[in-house]
Amino acid sequence: MLFSSYTFLFQFLPATVLAFLAARRHSPRAGILVLAGASLFFYGAWQPIYLLLLIASVAMNFSLGLGMEDPLRRPAIGAFGVALNLAVLCYFKYTGFILDTVSMVSGIPLIFSDIVLPLGISFFTFQQIAYLVDIMRGAKVERDIVSYTLFVCFFPHLIAGPLVHHAEMIPQFKRSRTGRSAVLAARGLAIFAAGLFKKVVLADNLAQFASPVFAHLDAGGGVPTSWAWLATLAYTLQIYFDFSGYSDMAIGLALLFGIRLPVNFRSPYQAVSIIEFWRRWHVTLSRFLRDYLYIPLGGNRLGKQRRYANLMVTMLLGGLWHGAGWNFLIWGGLHGLYLSINHLWHDWRSSQKRLSAPGLTEKGLSWAITLFAVVIAWVFFRAKTMAGAGKMLGSLFGFDGVGVAYEPTGVLWMMDLPILVGPERLLLIGGGMVALAFAIALFLPNVSQIFGYHEYRRAPEQYAFVRWHPNAAWALFTALALSSSLFGMWQRLEFLYFQF
Amino acid sequence: MALVLRSGVQGRAARWVAATLVITGVVWIAAFAGLLSAAKKIHVDVPYILALKLPLVQSRPDLIFAGESRTEYQVDAELAARMTGRHIGAAANIAYDAGEPLAVLAAIRQQAELFSGAHVVISVAPFIFNEGVRSAAVYPLDVAARLSVFEQMTSFLPLRIGTLFRFIREAFNARLAFGQHIAKQGPQPPAYGLLTIHAPQRDDRWPKDLGTHSHYSNWNLSGPKARFETAALCDMVPLVRKLTVVVPPWAPRYERSSDELWREKDDQYVALVADAGRRCGFDVLNIQTVPGLGQSNYADEMHVIASGIPIYTRYLVAQLQP
Numbered sequence: 001m002l003f004s005s006y007t008f009l010f011q012f013l014p015a016t017v018l019a020f021l022a023a024r025r026h027s028p029r030a031g032i033l034v035l036a037g038a039s040l041f042f043y044g045a046w047q048p049i050y051l052l053l054l055i056a057s058v059a060m061n062f063s064l065g066l067g068m069e070d071p072l073r074r075p076a077i078g079a080f081g082v083a084l085n086l087a088v089l090c091y092f093k094y095t096g097f098i099l100d101t102v103s104m105v106s107g108i109p110l111i112f113s114d115i116v117l118p119l120g121i122s123f124f125t126f127q128q129i130a131y132l133v134d135i136m137r138g139a140k141v142e143r144d145i146v147s148y149t150l151f152v153c154f155f156p157h158l159i160a161g162p163l164v165h166h167a168e169m170i171p172q173f174k175r176s177r178t179g180r181s182a183v184l185a186a187r188g189l190a191i192f193a194a195g196l197f198k199k200v201v202l203a204d205n206l207a208q209f210a211s212p213v214f215a216h217l218d219a220g221g222g223v224p225t226s227w228a229w230l231a232t233l234a235y236t237l238q239i240y241f242d243f244s245g246y247s248d249m250a251i252g253l254a255l256l257f258g259i260r261l262p263v264n265f266r267s268p269y270q271a272v273s274i275i276e277f278w279r280r281w282h283v284t285l286s287r288f289l290r291d292y293l294y295i296p297l298g299g300n301r302l303g304k305q306r307r308y309a310n311l312m313v314t315m316l317l318g319g320l321w322h323g324a325g326w327n328f329l330i331w332g333g334l335h336g337l338y339l340s341i342n343h344l345w346h347d348w349r350s351s352q353k354r355l356s357a358p359g360l361t362e363k364g365l366s367w368a369i370t371l372f373a374v375v376i377a378w379v380f381f382r383a384k385t386m387a388g389a390g391k392m393l394g395s396l397f398g399f400d401g402v403g404v405a406y407e408p409t410g411v412l413w414m415m416d417l418p419i420l421v422g423p424e425r426l427l428l429i430g431g432g433m434v435a436l437a438f439a440i441a442l443f444l445p446n447v448s449q450i451f452g453y454h455e456y457r458r459a460p461e462q463y464a465f466v467r468w469h470p471n472a473a474w475a476l477f478t479a480l481a482l483s484s485s486l487f488g489m490w491q492r493l494e495f496l497y498f499q500f
Numbered sequence: 501m502a503l504v505l506r507s508g509v510q511g512r513a514a515r516w517v518a519a520t521l522v523i524t525g526v527v528w529i530a531a532f533a534g535l536l537s538a539a540k541k542i543h544v545d546v547p548y549i550l551a552l553k554l555p556l557v558q559s560r561p562d563l564i565f566a567g568e569s570r571t572e573y574q575v576d577a578e579l580a581a582r583m584t585g586r587h588i589g590a591a592a593n594i595a596y597d598a599g600e601p602l603a604v605l606a607a608i609r610q611q612a613e614l615f616s617g618a619h620v621v622i623s624v625a626p627f628i629f630n631e632g633v634r635s636a637a638v639y640p641l642d643v644a645a646r647l648s649v650f651e652q653m654t655s656f657l658p659l660r661i662g663t664l665f666r667f668i669r670e671a672f673n674a675r676l677a678f679g680q681h682i683a684k685q686g687p688q689p690p691a692y693g694l695l696t697i698h699a700p701q702r703d704d705r706w707p708k709d710l711g712t713h714s715h716y717s718n719w720n721l722s723g724p725k726a727r728f729e730t731a732a733l734c735d736m737v738p739l740v741r742k743l744t745v746v747v748p749p750w751a752p753r754y755e756r757s758s759d760e761l762w763r764e765k766d767d768q769y770v771a772l773v774a775d776a777g778r779r780c781g782f783d784v785l786n787i788q789t790v791p792g793l794g795q796s797n798y799a800d801e802m803h804v805i806a807s808g809i810p811i812y813t814r815y816l817v818a819q820l821q822p
Contacts, residue, residue, distance in 0.1 A: 186513040189520060417672040420679040470516035476527075478520050483528035487535065490665055 001045045003249045004200050004489050012042065013253070016155075020257055024181075032150050032173045035257060042155040043119070050118040054153065057088070061128040062148045068135045078136035082129050089125045092117055097324030120159040122321055124152050130292055131166045142166065147173045156253040160246050162264040163284035168455070172259050181258050186470050187451055188255025190478045194447050195248025197481040200488035201415070202437055203242035208413045209234035209430040210382065216406045217395070218388035223406040228395035230430045235382045236375050237437040240269065243282070248447045262287075262455050267446045269374075269438070272366040274338040275346070277374060289318050307343070312336035322381070327389060331380040338373050415488040529653075536649045536664065539671035543645045544678045545606030547670055549596045551677035553693050554607055555686045556592035557614045562741070563591040564615070565693075566604045567623030570748040571595035573803045575621075576813045577692035583817050593693030600628055601732040602642035608739045610683065619742040621820060622733070625715060625802075626769050629726040632718025636662035641670050643725050696806045697799040707801055710754050711761025719765050721772055730772060734780035743782035744820060745773055748812075749789055751798040756788065783821060790815045 001008045016038040024031035044051035064081040068074040090098075095115055103110040131151075135141055142148045151169040152158075213223055213231035223231070247264035254261045268281035278286045294314040300307040312333065319332015358366070376393070383389035391403070408423040421429060444466075447453065451468045468474055546554070557564065563586065565575045572595035581591035594607070604622055608615040627633040628640055634656065644652060644667045656663045677683065707713050736743050747770055756763050770786050777784040790812055797808030804812055 182510040182513040182517065186516045186520075189517055411676060417669065418676040419672070420676055470513050472519075475516060475520040475523055479523035479527045482520075482524045483531055486528055487531065490669070 001042055003246070003253070004196060004485070006489060009486075009489075012038075012045075017256060028175065029146070031257075032146055035154065036146055036150045039150065039153040039155040039158060043153065043158060046119050047116075050116075053118055053121075054124065057085075057124060057128065058149050058152050060084070061131065061152075062142070062145055064132060065135055065141045065148075066143070068132070069141050074136055078132050081132045085125050085129050085132075089121060091115070092121055094320075094324045123161050123163055124158065126163055126288055126292075126321075127152055127166070130288060133292055134166065139167065142170055144170075144174075154254070154259070156250040156259075157261055160243075160250075161282075161284060162247055162250060162262050163288050164261060165287075168262065169259075183470075184255045184258050187453065187468070188252040190252070190468055190474065191255065191447055191451050191453065192249050192252025193478045193481040193485070194450075195245045195250075195252055196485040198241040198245030198248065200245075200485040201481075202440070203238045203240075203245060204416075204488055205414065206234045206238040206241070206433060206437060209434070210238055212408075213406060214382055214384070214388060214392070216404075217391045218384045220387070220403045221406055222391065222403040223395050225395055225398050226427060227406055227408065228392055230427060230434065232375055232379055232382075232392065232396060233434045233438075234430065236269075236378050237434060237441060239378065239381075240265075240441060241437065244447075251447075251453065260455055263448050263453065265446065266448060267441065269371060269441045270367070271370055272363050273370055274335065274342045274373060277370055278335075278339070285318065285321070289314050293317060304347075308340040311339050311343070315339060326386060327380045327383055330386075330389075331377050334373075334377040334380065338377070416490060532664075533649050533653065535668055536652055539668040540645055540649065542675040543641075543667075543671040544674045545603055545642045545645070546610060546674060546678070546683065547596070547603055547641060548673035548677040548682075550594065550599065550603050550607060551674070551683040552686060553592075553594040553596060553689050554611070554683035555688050556594055556693050557607075557611065557618075558684065559589045559592075560614055560617070561590050561592040562586070562618045564618045564620045565591070565593045565595060565623075566599065566620055567595045567601075567746070568599040568625050568628070569595070569597050570625065570802055571621075571623040571746070572597065572599070572693070573695050573697055573799075574748065574809055574812045575816060576694050576809050578694075579810060579813045580817045581692075583814065589692070591692065595623065595693070598627070598638040598640070599623075600640035600642055601729045601736070602640065605732040605736050605739075606642070607683070608736060612739060615740050617741050619744070619820070620736065620740045621744045621746055621816070622736075623746040623748050624729075624773060625748075626765065627715045628729050629721055629769050629772060630716065630718070630765075631720040631723025631725050633715060634660045634663055635714070636660070636666040638715075639663045639666075640725060640729065641667050643728050645671070646728055647724065694809070696809065697803055698806060700799045700805060705800070706751075706753070709759050709762065710750060710801065711759045711765070713762070713801070716762065716765045719768075721768060726772060730776040733773070733776055733782060737780050737782050742821075745777060745782055745784045746816065747773065747784070747786040748802075749787045749793075751801050752789065752793070752795050753798075754801065785816075785819055787816070787819070 001012060003009075016034070019034045019038070020031055023034040040051060040055070043054055061081060064077055067077045068081075092115055099110045102108075131139075131142075142151075147170050148166075150173055151164065151166050154164075154169070157164050210231045213227055214235070217223060244265035251261045251263070262284050264283050266280040266283065268277050271277035271280050294310055297310040297313060298306055299310060302310075313336075315332045315336030316329060317332070319328045319330070319335070322328045322331070376396075379392045379396070380389045383392060408426050410421060410423040410426050412419045412421045412426055412429055444450075450466055561577075561581075563577070563580060563584065565571050565577055565580070571593060575593050575595070577591040577593040578588055580586075581588055584591070594604075601622060601624070604620070608620075627638045633639065639660075644663065647655065652664060652667070680686075710716065733743070733745060754762070756766070770784070774784045774786075776782075793804065793808055793811045793815070797804050797811060799805045
């Protein structure tokens with residue numbers, strides 16, 4: 001069930017909100033029971049059989065947590081639990097990749113059946129690994145199965161994040177205060193509308209300029225430089241609006257129930273360095289990788305060389321987290337390299353005592369280099385084959401390469417409705433749409449800034465020049481976003497991050 | 501909610517949520533009306549799916565099978581050509597799922613010279629005339645295009661909104677096909693337009709009887725469907741050499757004699773078509789059974805599998821008057 005589907009919006013969500021309100025009147029605990037039940041139903045609506053896997057995972061980790069109350073057994077049970085979670089994740093996500101690689105290297109054809117990747121497995125596994133690791137570090141064990149289940153399965157974040165932390169979720173389920181529920185719900189509705197608009201109107205309409213070009217290259221064709229740039233930039237924006245739109249929808253939905261989820265995106269394409277990019281892009285994954293991988297590896301405490309090695313390992317594994325494939329590994333590796341170079345540059349700059357603070361030109365240049373590096377890395381993330389990625393890179397730099405030339409259809413799809421415009425005009429329109437989307441990503445404040453959204457026990461975002469208030473203008477604006485998105489929902493394009 | 505409305509900030513927020521949802525509804529309805537109006541404007545009566553089949557008539561076949569799925573999946577134009585001593589390609593099957601006479605008429609008008617010498621054999625089904633059938637999958641979109649936006653919205657909202665969604669999408673697709681000249685320059689469809697269903701559906705999916713079948717539900721032959729579609733059949737007559745309207749049979753497991761409800765409705769719609777035939781000058785071929793076509797030849801209650809195609813085609817062609 002997609003957030004951007006009629007079934008979700010007109011059946012599941014109203015039923016859940018009404019049931020929650022009715023239950024909440026009875027008691028807060030009844031409210032979270034409703035949410036936990038609705039979340040399991042939400043997951044089961046995809047493929048009921050995998051609901052069993054989710055329930056088993058929750059039950060197992062909850063029981064392991066209880067077992068870790070004994071300090072003597074804690075390290076052993078914790079290590080066992082983390083290993084077991086990783087084994088399950090590896091089985092579902094990486095078996096094919098590993099066997100494929102072994103087969104490729106050894107030349108021995110290995111026969112294996114395709115394993116269906118359960119939705120959201122990377123998210124709910126990582127969240128529970130974090131829980132076990134934190135208990136090993138001395139955090140409190142959760143004894144309430146309902147709160148624990150809801151922490152893992154809460155439907156707004158279950159499928160594609162944000163990656164939530166038990167310490168910021170479970171206390172919220174146990175609060176009895178409901179004093180500001182309507183205020184939160186109003187803000188939640190507006191944030192949800194913004195996310196839906198980003199996904200359905202912006203991301204899905206940009207997809208038409210990226211998907212056919214990458215598919216053509218993956219199939220061995222060639223594309224002219226102009227189309228290569230259009231496709232790569234369109235994808236750069238598509239993935240941002242798709243994923244940040246999903247995160248906004250998740251945040252908005254959670255607010256309808258008075259729950260605050262962590263912010264996942266803070267205008268990442270405004271970043272003037274790769275370090276800053278990773279503080280703005282998929283913030284909750286960065287946080288997880290930092291706290292549960294980079295720092296345990298030694299972080300920057302064991303010398304410079306070790307820091308760079310740790311960065312590379314962290315980003316390579318971060319790449320693999322996104323998908324089992326060499327392309328994702330290279331994407332992660334590139335970002336590891338970028339981060340290392342960025343840190344080297346910072347170190348060098350700090351050693352130059354006479355240098356003044358960076359001016360506008362330097363900042364502009366830094367922004368351009370950062371964005372360029374990010375865009376190039378997206379090529380590997382998006383291409384299905386290494387050959388396709390190679391061809392795209394070649395085309396971007398003027399080497400159109402061999403293969404059947406790309407022939408654009410000349411059909412513009414607006415909200416999945418076809419309009420014949422011709423190939424040349426399609427390129428121009430695509431360029432215009434990409435420029436407009438870039439303007440939105442670069443010059444408008446992000447959702448946290450507009451809505452003054454703050455996470456659990458955190459201060460609100462810095463004030464933006466435009467700020468949401470529950471007034472008539474914002475009601476009209478929200479209504480426009482919602483109603484225009486409803487027309488795009490018949491496209492039924494899945495969220496890109498569902499595959500991870 | 502009463503508690504919520506009592507507090508100032510809370511009440512303001514709750515009112516804002518309610519107002520936003522109401523405004524969303526109003527904006528959406530206004531935008532939807534605008535989109536319907538645009539769809540009506542760009543709509544062409546030849547749908548995309550029919551345009552894909554029209555390259556078949558570029559070779560000027562003089563026997564053209566058209567209509568709905570019971571021609572699409574049951575009539576082998578190649579076999580028909582051989583049976584009637586024509587060269588291969590002189591017969592074509594341009595029928596498509598939920599095909600309607602208005603669309604065929606539009607195709608004939610678009611390329612009048614290609615149809616003028618042809619014997620057009622068009623199949624019909626109850627849902628084409630029964631106003632009670634409003635589902636998105638089979639509602640004739642050319643009929644929908646002839647309704648005003650107000651009529652469209654009052655007829656289909658809210659429960660049959662899918663029909664209007666399909667109308668909008670198909671209007672854009674049909675305009676695309678028109679703009680790309682697919683009907684004239686598109687690739688030739690395989691097998692002269694015949695599609696084949698390879699396996700019968702599971703036993704539990706067959707309808708219990710036909711009297712309560714969805715094609716006959718909310719039986720009403722006095723709406724715009726019956727009016728526009730029978731008029732389209734009449735309008736075709738002077739544009740082709742000969743027009744035969746076929747009422748194909750249902751699967752033999754269904755007994756007309758024991759299903760009074762079905763018999764009554766079926767007779768009414770056949771009478772409607774036959775009456776138009778008498779007035780306008782086309783033949784009506786009401787096929788209730790086909791010798792040799794058994795239950796095992798059927799994929800579902802109305803379509804045959806591959807083994808039934810030659811049996812049905814031979815019978816149909818044998819019944820056609822030259």
